Amino acid sequence: MILERMIAVDPSRCNGCGICELQCSIKHDGASNPTRSRIRVIRNELQCIYIPAVCQQCETAFCERVCPVDAIYREPGSVLVRVNSDLCVGCRMCSIACPLGCIVVDPVRHVAVKCDFCDGDPRCARYCPTGALEYVALNRIGMTRKRAGVLKMSELMGLIVGERGEPPVAVLEKQE
Secondary structure (H helix, E strand, C coil): CCCCEEEEECHHHCCCCCHHHHHHHHHHHCCCCHHHCCCEEEEECCCCEEEEECCCCCCCCHHHHHCCCCCEEECCCCCCEEECCCCCCCCCHHHHHCCCCCCEECCCCCCEECCCHHHHCCHHHHHCCCCCEEEEEHHHCCHHHHHHHHHHHHHHHHHHHCHHHCCCHHHHHHHC
16 A cells, blocks of 8 residues: 655756656656656746646545546545556546646557556656655645645746636747
């Protein structure tokens, strides 16, 4: 059983190197292919903003709630939400429901995939050269730190996506 730990993300430390994506795809699929990774680095190259997006194992897991075949479930006695790939039909309802975009359909196997903490030794955190990803005990992630993290992510996403979903000003200026 996996201890009650989470992957804590500090986007201010991420340099966009993609080592986390490569390590994840190697561990899970035996291929150095970031499109098959369970972690994604959201990038705004113009403003040098990089945000590692990894499943936060939501207490109310919308991905689990919308799955029409019950392929997504919470591991008993754990915070971990898993995907039973034998049941998954690749409908993408979970991807649509995830507010962070952290569950995707594998482009090769055509089933949903998401972070499973590499069964207790997440390679993304182990090999992150800047410390932007840390595998920490839940009690180390206090409410103040969670709120600060959410506010920072919201601010950075606004720079990447812009308000109301429009591209940020820097992207619009670059296209002209």
